[in-house]
Amino acid sequence: MRSPVLPLTWHLARSSGRRGLQSQLLAAGAAAVGALVLLMLLAAYLGSGVRADRTAWRTPEPDRHGTAVQALATTFVRHEPVTVVSLAQLPDRRPTPAPPGLSAFPRQGEVYVSPALAELLRKLPANQLADRLPKVASYGTIDAAGLASPDELVAVVGRAPTDPAVSEAADGSGLWDDGLTARAVVSGFSGGKPSVFTRSDQQMVLLGVGLLVVPVIVLASAAGRLGAARREQRLAALRLAGATPRQILAMTAAESAAVGAAGAAVGALAYCALLPALARIPYGIGTWYTGELWVGLPWLLAVVAGVAALIAVSAVSTLRQVASAPLGVAQQANPRRTRLIRLLLFVGILVYIRQSASGGDLKTGQLVALVMLFYGAFxxxxxxxxxxxxxxxxxxxxxxxxxxxxxxxxxxxxxxxxxxxxxxxxxxxxxxxxxxxxxLGGIDFGDRVAVPTANGATAVTEARTLLREAGITATVSAGEDDFLLAGNDGVTVAVPGGVEKIDAALTALQPLAGGRLPYGADYGSAPDxxxxxxxxxxxxxxxxxxxxxxxxxxxxxxxxxxxxxxxxxxxxxxxxxxxxxxxxxxxxxxxxxxxxxxxxxxxxxxxxxxxxxxxxxxxxxxxxxxxxxxxxxxxxxxxxxxxxxxxxxxxxxxxxxxxxxx
Amino acid sequence: MSIVLAGYGLTKKYGSTTALAGVDIEVGERDSLAIMGPSGSGKSTLLHTLAGIIRPDGGQVLLGGERIDRLGENRLSALRRSRFGFVFQSGQLLPELPAEENVALPLMLEGVPRKQAVERARRWFAPLGLDGLERRRPGQLSGGQAQRVAIARALVVAPDVVFADEPTGALDQATSHEVIRLLTSVTREQGAALVMVTHDADMAAHCDRILQVSDGRIGTYDQFTVA
Structure with a gap:
């Protein structure tokens, strides 16, 4: 025989009048907000992973039988990092495939830039940025496949294998070089090491997710409790009419799940509609490509189903209290007292959290677990x-x-x-x-610029000349004792006058650094x-x-x-x-x-x-x-x-x- | 017997339905009046109109000779709080307040300090057979006990008129008689008038007078004397 639960649920829901509709609309609204927030969290988590993966090609994956030399370097303009990937096809080797975002492997003298960098190159004077790159008639464009964010500043430069920017480039072993420079012979661009600017994105999002999941669950469970009084009345009436507790629970679950699913579907639609707007919210390296924030249909459906299930469980658990003691709940005969054990457990958990955290060096997963435990304690x-x-x-x-x-x-x-x-x-x-x-600014190097170079003594004079020619007033010194040089030979230059002057100095001093790039305080403090x-x-x-x-x-x-x-x-x-x-x-x-x-x-x-x-x-x-x-x-x-x-x-x-x- | 509450030429319509069609009614001091009638006859509308809950379309309501049907909502609200008492079928007690605080609430709303309000509220418990139940919550009381607490709450402000709308509707026969006996006697002792809507002739018989309402009009008028 066909179960009467669904038809009866539908009939009662339809005939619940304006009051019933008010509760259902509120519950659906909460489900919509819950689903929207969950999808946003999921999108940020998955998207930051995708973004990190899309930067991995820039860090070379060494291959002894490789076909090209790849050098990663990082320079800063207006305190923002510019990733420069120099590529040189080795002679007599098979052609190297094109890096992501480029239509072909760059030939010597070709320069490809990201749209954001192209914009900046147009905007800033050449002596502050463009002169750091080889002069070309026009720049090629790196498309989205090679970028993690529309705001990323990336350049890919085709060079000769003998070019110092390839052959003498920093190999990432310096004190400040962590993730900012690397050099290796490669055969492709399947590197698995995300850029220093994106590698922590997902962990940080996970921390945010840990902090937000509980409030979202609270919201969904509040939605499930909506109309509890109406349901209690219905329970009493239906029990009198001969319905079994199981049928009543099933009806409650069906109704609340349907309302929750409808609301969550609206939330999912809102998420889809808001995707372009969400993509404009900067995080880490900048705004997002819309596609990075698309969680995919399976996740979308899972969130809708999850929110609906959460609301149904909340509604059923509320009703279960009524079903087990209908008179007590209906008349609230006894206050719902709380016991001292709660305080003792709270103190115990806090002590545990304090002891666990005092060791320091917690991984993100452990930190999230402790945050969840803290929430549980509260x-x-x-x-x-x-x-x-x-x-x-x-x-x-x-x-x-x-x-x-x-x-x-x-x-x-x-x-x-x-x-x-x-x-x-x-x-x-x-x-x-x-x-x-x-x-976490690290050491404050102020307005100093470091130029690593083999011969510090003669480099001082050359640096002064370069700066004078560029019209920059600065104090140059042999910087062997300067911590900014991290023990390397070179010169340091104090450049007063603000970030424009520093950018101009970084550009002017580039010929002095050989295959490396001059750097300032931004470089030294980048990871922090x-x-x-x-x-x-x-x-x-x-x-x-x-x-x-x-x-x-x-x-x-x-x-x-x-x-x-x-x-x-x-x-x-x-x-x-x-x-x-x-x-x-x-x-x-x-x-x-x-x-x-x-x-x-x-x-x-x-x-x-x-x-x-x-x-x-x-x-x-x-x-x-x-x-x-x-x-x-x-x-x-x-x-x-x-x-x-x-x-x-x-x-x-x-x-x-x-x-x-x- | 001086008239404490009166309604003259009261009319009220809900759409095309006439609930009151020119009702004249007078309630004297210490008077107890039962309003009876079939469902939809207009008896509850009459009670609500007299209590200042519903505004009549026509006619006037006088309390102590002063017209109250044109007062603003705030003044009407204050009037209901200080000069009227209400007893309903059920659900009028706040479930989270102990009985004594439920009774003290109208006094506190009138600005009486809490301690005094609770003390005054407690005085009602013994006469109404509620001794020892002061700290019980409504859910811990029987239906009859809860109604007696409601009576105490209605009377604690020393009202001019107590309105009771089917006060025994949720009680068994024996408890109903006990509650109505208490309601009529205590109301009279306090010098207040009682206007009660009921469909039960046995309950109505406890009142001095019974008014039959039919199709928004007062039908037969009988006078009873409480035995």
């Missing part, structure tokens, strides 16, 4: 704090709104915690990232700066998404609470309770735990950032405190806006007191 601790807060506030409350809020908190601490958990955890993210911006910039990018993105998700979650829960409690609100208003008292109670019910718990997590975030900075022997970001204050202000404001968003709903559901009485 998930245990949060309701306990809310319960105690409710009891304390209940004891001392003088006004009706505070009393109502306090009693609500201690009546259902887990529910109250769910409302604020997103923002509370976002507080940790804010505390960690704003204060934790590592000042990359890490610092990535952390900053991830921090900003994580913060923005955290607050978005947490605000959506809080707004949704607030709206759901109004819908679930419409009758009692209506009757209270009918008996003369002013709307503002009900509204104040709702606000206090959220504000009280938020202030205490978000304060706690933010402080923990600051402490974690302080420890991280200490371990990295770095200083705390000086602007962090201001950013943190701004984040807290924005977060608090967002929360109140989210709650205020359901005020019209409260007004509507209590607007017809006569209906409440019936």
């Amino acid at each position: 998930w245990l601790f949060g309701p306990w704090v809310v319960d105690r807060l409710g009891r304390i506030a209940g004891r001392f409350a003088r006004r009706p709104a505070t009393l109502l809020a306090a009693r609500r908190l201690s009546d259902d601490p887990r529910g109250a915690w769910r409302t604020v958990s997103g923002l509370v955890l976002a507080g940790f993210v804010a505390g960690f990232f704003t204060v934790g911006h590592l000042a 700066r990359v890490a610092g910039d990535l952390l900053s990018d991830i921090g900003t993105a994580t913060l923005a998404v955290s607050f978005l998700v947490a605000t959506a979650s809080a707004g949704l829960t607030a709206a759901a609470n109004v819908l679930d409690r419409r009758r009692v609100y209506g009757l209270l208003r009918l008996s003369g309770t002013p709307l503002k008292v009900l509204d104040r109670a709702r606000v206090r019910e959220t504000a009280l735990p938020l202030l205490v718990l978000a304060g706690g997590t933010t402080s923990t975030g600051v402490y974690a950032a302080y420890q991280l900075n200490k371990a990295a022997e770095s200083t705390i970001s000086t602007s962090g405190a201001i950013q943190l204050a701004a984040c807290l202000a924005v977060g608090t404001l967002a929360m109140f806006v989210a709650i205020a968003g359901s005020r019209p709903l409260l007004r509507t559901v209590t607007g017809d007191p006569a209906r409440s009485a019936e």
